[in-house]
Amino acid sequence: MSVSLVRADRVLTPDRELADGWVLVEGDRIVQVGQGRAPLGAADGGRYAVLVPGFVDIHNHGGGGAAFADGAEAALTARDAHLRQGTTTVVASLVTDTVERLLEQVRVLRPLVEAGLAGLHLEGPWLSERWCGAHPPQLLADPDPADVAALADAAGEALVMVTLAPERAGALDAVRALVARGVHVAVGHTDATYDRTRAAVAAGATVATHLYNGCRPLHHREPGPTTALLEDPRVAVESIVDGTHLHEAVVRSVARQAGERWVLVSDAMAAALVGDGSYRLGTLDVEVVDGVARLAAAGPDGAPGSIAGSTLSLDRAVRTAVAAGVPLRDAVHAATAAPAAAIGRDDVGRLARGCRADLVGLDDALVVRRVMRGGSWVGA
Structure with a gap:
């Protein structure tokens, strides 16, 4: 040896x-x-x-010109692109689609978990239409128990995380059902109140999906999900630190408040580590200009389309966090040990x-x- x-x-x-x-x-x-x-x-x-340590990315949709949702070959291309940049552990994230197509994607990816993927993450379809971001609103739905069970059964132990909006009908029951199966539940793309978010955490949710992005903003009389997630010591707090999703003052603030619970994620889509151009994210067209991915369809009154994931890799997230004033040791912890702990791994990230x-x-x-x-x- x-x-x-x-x-x-x-x-x-x-x-x-x-x-x-x-x-x-x-x-x-x-x-x-x-x-x-x-x-x-x-x-x-x-x-x-x-x-x-090798970086641990628990929220990643693709890279190297390929998406995890696009089949086994594409998934391996995306994995390897991030591996070359130091991400040695990656969870394959799937965006909102029909339950039937998600079942197909899960069945294709499940065997790859043994071949190097750290698991699967369903980001949708049980999200808020109001804060859907780059998820097709017409496919969003309340978590039907039969659909939850079907997707969890299809994925088996490969399913490590599900992001949902706790205000949706049946969401708290879905949290409990998923946690009982050993799945980590994340709160994200949500219009939940402070109290409803706390109820989700009490039911077993333990992750905040890219905090501040895709959720009800903080208000001094209704703190919403961000305050509830930041203040609870049971919750790992994700941030996309690419210079676009968050102001550097917010990066520093979240790093201080979350401490060892702070998790850097890429939320990368296919354009990561490739370059500008036209891409797909799930069912939606995306244009990447100057490294920023946005939906090709314009927003209300001709405003730019919603940010659609990122072109980030975790090595760049660490550099960007350090440039924002986060100590190197804290930034590295957020890209290694903290995300590993968030999905129950103690053999990587250290x-x-x-x-x-x-x-x-x-x-x-x-x-x-x-x-x-x-x-x-x-x-x-």
Whole structure:
């Protein structure tokens, strides 16, 4: 079994930063993490300015010109595009569609979970028409128990997360049913009140889907979902930090308030890591201009179409968060250990003994230089 030693000027573990640190890898696992004098006899795995765990993206619709909804080959293309940028664990997110088409997509993707996907995420169809964003409003619906059960049965253990709007009829029962199956439920694309959101969390919801985007805004007499989700210590709080979805002051504020519960997600669509042009997100046409994805159909009074996911990857999210004033250690935690915890994983997102050997070597500008997944260098 191969043994290699990877060194860095700064190594970020779950709970500390090591100067002149190193990680010892044997096979597909981390066997030791330290600093200063390193064990002898291991193969040289290189030295980097910064060494961090592989990124964990729990909300990702695609990349590399492909979407997870478009079949097995497209799903692997999207996975590999993000892998090259350091995302070693990715959850495949599906946008709103008919239940029949979602069932087809789930059945295609389920076998790929064993081949490298971390699971499946249904973002819809049980969302708010008012805050639908890039979800077709005509396909949104209340969560019918039969549909919930059919999709959960089709996905099996591959289904790790469902985003829904808790104000919809039957939504709280759906939360309870999904949680009973071991699925993590997220609140998002919602017009819920503060009290209704708290009721969803009491029923078992534990994630806030891209907080502030696609939900009722805060009001001083009706705080809405954002306050309820931010203040509850049981809730992991997602942010899309791409310079478009959130002002940098909001990024800093959420990072401070959520603390170790803060989760960076890409919400990437097919254009991520490709470039501007015309794309599809689910059933909708999307135009990407200057790296910003919007629905091709104009909004009311000719306003630009709704933001439609992002062209982000998690390495860029970390750099953007740091540029906004978030400490590097906090930004890395939000892209690694925090999202892993949000989906119940303790074997990824951390540089610690026994964890899967997922490493990302960064330069001084926090640009990805090399990626290891499961003890093997990507592209080697």
